[in-house]
Amino acid sequence: MAKLTFKENLCKGCGLCVGACPKNLLRLSTTRLNQKGYAPVELTDPDKCIACKSCATMCPDCVITIEK
Ligand code: SF4
Numbered sequence: 001m002a003k004l005t006f007k008e009n010l011c012k013g014c015g016l017c018v019g020a021c022p023k024n025l026l027r028l029s030t031t032r033l034n035q036k037g038y039a040p041v042e043l044t045d046p047d048k049c050i051a052c053k054s055c056a057t058m059c060p061d062c063v064i065t066i067e068k
């Protein structure tokens with residue numbers, strides 16, 4: 001199973017990674033804000049992540065790190 005780590009306070013809630021995930025596993029939080037005041041991205045179902053790295057590649061702010 002892949003392990004995704006989010007540098008949550010760097011996230012600006014742009015949603016680019018959400019659209020990039022082929023498994024539709026990412027969403028912007030509806031309950032939390034980060035230190036910058038943005039809704040940070042969340043992984044909904046870690047077990048379904050295929051570690052394709054599309055999300056990490058898409059993110060302009062290098063928020064997402066993926067380990068296999
Ligand atoms: S690594 Fe791929 S499958 Fe996993 S959350 Fe990112 S885009 Fe989705």
Ligand code: SF4
Pocket residue numbers: 010011012013014015016017018040041058059060061062063064
């Ligand atoms: S692409 Fe990066 S900055 Fe944009 S929502 Fe995703 S993690 Fe946050």
